[in-house]
Amino acid sequence: MIYLDYAATAPVRPHIAARMHELTLGSLGNPSSLHRAGRRARMVLEHAREKIASNLGAKVEEIIFCSGATEADNLAILGTLTHGDNRHQHLISSSMEHAAVYETVHRQSQLGRSVSWLKVDDQGLIDLNHLSELLRESPASLVSVMIVNNEVGTRQPVEEVGKLCREHGALFHADGVQDPRTAKKLIESGLVDLVALSGHKMGGLHGGILFVKQGIAVNPQIVGGSQEDGRRAGTSEVMRAESFSMALQATLEESTETILQCRKILDATLGEIPQAKALVSLPDEQRAAHISSWLFGELAAEPLLVQMDMKGICASSGSACSSHSVEPSRVVRVMGYSEKQAVGLVRFSLGWDSNAEDVQNAAVVVKGIVERMLSKENRRQ
Amino acid sequence: MTRVVVAMSGGVDSSVAAALMKQQGHEVIGVTMTLAPNEESSAHKGRGCCSVWDVTDAEKVAWKLDIPHYTFNLRDAFEKHVISDFISEYEKGRTPNPCRRCNQHIKFDHFLERAEALDAEAVVTGHYARIEKHPTADRYRLLRGHDFAKDQSYVLASLTQSQLSRIWMPLGQFSKPDIRRMAEELELGVAKKKESMDLCFIPDGDTAGFLNERMQTLKPGPILDANGEKLGEHQGLGAFTIGQRKGLGIATGKPRYVLELKVAQNTLVVGSMEDLERDGIKVDELNWIDPEFAEGISDPGGRKASIQYRSTHRGAPGRVEGKATDEMVTVRFDQKEAALSPGQAAVFYIEDEVVGGGTISSSF
Numbered sequence: 244m245i246y247l248d249y250a251a252t253a254p255v256r257p258h259i260a261a262r263m264h265e266l267t268l269g270s271l272g273n274p275s276s277l278h279r280a281g282r283r284a285r286m287v288l289e290h291a292r293e294k295i296a297s298n299l300g301a302k303v304e305e306i307i308f309c310s311g312a313t314e315a316d317n318l319a320i321l322g323t324l325t326h327g328d329n330r331h332q333h334l335i336s337s338s339m340e341h342a343a344v345y346e347t348v349h350r351q352s353q354l355g356r357s358v359s360w361l362k363v364d365d366q367g368l369i370d371l372n373h374l375s376e377l378l379r380e381s382p383a384s385l386v387s388v389m390i391v392n393n394e395v396g397t398r399q400p401v402e403e404v405g406k407l408c409r410e411h412g413a414l415f416h417a418d419g420v421q422d423p424r425t426a427k428k429l430i431e432s433g434l435v436d437l438v439a440l441s442g443h444k445m446g447g448l449h450g451g452i453l454f455v456k457q458g459i460a461v462n463p464q465i466v467g468g469s470q471e472d473g474r475r476a477g478t479s480e481v482m483r484a485e486s487f488s489m490a491l492q493a494t495l496e497e498s499t500e501t502i503l504q505c506r507k508i509l510d511a512t513l514g515e516i517p518q519a520k521a522l523v524s525l526p527d528e529q530r531a532a533h534i535s536s537w538l539f540g541e542l543a544a545e546p547l548l549v550q551m552d553m554k555g556i557c558a559s560s561g562s563a564c565s566s567h568s569v570e571p572s573r574v575v576r577v578m579g580y581s582e583k584q585a586v587g588l589v590r591f592s593l594g595w596d597s598n599a600e601d602v603q604n605a606a607v608v609v610k611g612i613v614e615r616m617l618s619k620e621n622r623r624q
Numbered sequence: 625m626t627r628v629v630v631a632m633s634g635g636v637d638s639s640v641a642a643a644l645m646k647q648q649g650h651e652v653i654g655v656t657m658t659l660a661p662n663e664e665s666s667a668h669k670g671r672g673c674c675s676v677w678d679v680t681d682a683e684k685v686a687w688k689l690d691i692p693h694y695t696f697n698l699r700d701a702f703e704k705h706v707i708s709d710f711i712s713e714y715e716k717g718r719t720p721n722p723c724r725r726c727n728q729h730i731k732f733d734h735f736l737e738r739a740e741a742l743d744a745e746a747v748v749t750g751h752y753a754r755i756e757k758h759p760t761a762d763r764y765r766l767l768r769g770h771d772f773a774k775d776q777s778y779v780l781a782s783l784t785q786s787q788l789s790r791i792w793m794p795l796g797q798f799s800k801p802d803i804r805r806m807a808e809e810l811e812l813g814v815a816k817k818k819e820s821m822d823l824c825f826i827p828d829g830d831t832a833g834f835l836n837e838r839m840q841t842l843k844p845g846p847i848l849d850a851n852g853e854k855l856g857e858h859q860g861l862g863a864f865t866i867g868q869r870k871g872l873g874i875a876t877g878k879p880r881y882v883l884e885l886k887v888a889q890n891t892l893v894v895g896s897m898e899d900l901e902r903d904g905i906k907v908d909e910l911n912w913i914d915p916e917f918a919e920g921i922s923d924p925g926g927r928k929a930s931i932q933y934r935s936t937h938r939g940a941p942g943r944v945e946g947k948a949t950d951e952m953v954t955v956r957f958d959q960k961e962a963a964l965s966p967g968q969a970a971v972f973y974i975e976d977e978v979v980g981g982g983t984i985s986s987s988f
Contacts, residue, residue, distance in 0.1 A: 546741035549694050553653075553742075569697055616741065 249594030300431035315439035316455035322461030366396035394561035396534030405434025447490025450483030512606035633680030637750030705729035717885030718967030754796030781981035845890035867963025919949035
């Protein structure tokens, strides 16, 4: 099997797996308990929080553990909008967002909240002038713009977004799931208020965090306990916290060089197919190193992905839906492609365990599959 | 090893079909189609035939059988060919048969095409019907399943020779109890799963409610008897079907049945059982599976056949008259038949074999 779907989930790093094994057998109590087993658990949890905070240039009280980044995104948006201490009532976001943000914002709009959607270009980049205009009209906004898009890999100009938000006094939430490195820089720069991150995209277990800048109030969206400083109820998940802190540290220590080299190998081979179209053709600093997304003529992604799977290659079509069938990609539509093309998105994504040889081998197999299906399609027409 | 794609609904029949294929040594790929509209969650309404939970059931069976499993999203095609047809047929006062439309346009068209993209040599389904190579002629035969009570050949009569040549229906030679037993022996989790009876896109069975939501034209109108006398009022022609007795909302001394839906006048005509009886039907949208039979219908007096005109009916003797090339043929029953609904299929059988069929256009 050659795994090319890190943007969906990365394999768990062996040293994290070993640590989880150790913790499972370590008779940890409930971190809220008074006794020594509870204390032991609490210490694992709080040391993990400390390590995460220090790695992100944040304070410990700025880190909230969540079940995952979807919950973190929900908490960021709903938690701030519903808190009386925040005067921010207008929402600004874009159709490039992950469903965790997009659906949350969309639902708010259906419930009657005023929402503005940012213009997006054919590379998936948001229009900063448009943002600037919108902020002039509604300075008391919550702006939600992701760092790297999960389907095509476009990196948004988040620093500029942050500066505009500061200028107008708006709140800035960034989904940083696909790019913890930039998330760290953004947090260190002080230009962002809320950032969601996910453990399983970095080679840890599931589980995420929300960074909330000190001074920003969030209403809990899950109630029934005072854990996480009253901002997220439910028994604190020690294993997830520890796994997250280890995965984040490992990710930040790694260079993206191998990943970039792997992607360039993949891009070069797939680029030889005449009908192949890379969805993003931005310079390296404006895109993620690990995501390479394609349209192959008018081929639908589904049969391609099935053929790849039968040859042991795991890739995907962007965002998965509840029944793992391929749905048209909203992101591809927003970038100006047709409905038919929107079901053609094939995403390859790389990560900590990718190596050039596997990627080269996979690229050749994928190219063969695509070419065969294209010629089959041509014969039919 | 032949590569085959099994259409797995998550039910017991197609699960056993997949198991049989695996036992026979084929390279099996399981595929589940998602068809019904993507509701946020329909769990509170009961499970349709392609809910997330059924997909999961199919996946579990595939996992157990150690075969790959995929989900194909055919919702758009289903909406276009099945649901909108379902609504527009009712709007025209006809009685649609969505399962037949689905077989014709989704399962054996879109799905077959998708299976071919996977280099599969055949598509396998869990239908209770048999497809066989004709012993002498260069064609395939479609036959009733051995389990007469379960036979589904009626909804398959629109299959063409090209489709028949690429579809396998391994359950046709078994009975439903056989299949349940096999599922239990194989320890498939779905062995005891309830039969789905409702339309998959209306899991709560409330067809009238569904039509009310989707149809713009539902408005109250009169219920008349055959002489034009007003007996009551209906709340919209929506889900009435010819021969229907329940839910008319009128109280008369004797049982009343729906005779006709007059869409232009928004009028429902009801009458007695005798009023429902007809000598014959006109049938269009024809598909001939046995060309010899089709040739024979132009002989004087046509060709004798058993004609099935409802999925639960098992055929009435009669004659098919016309020409093989006609767009519409005439069926004359040996004895009067009741509840012949335009929009339903009329399928012609010679003994167990489907020789052809079409759609009831009118009755006389």
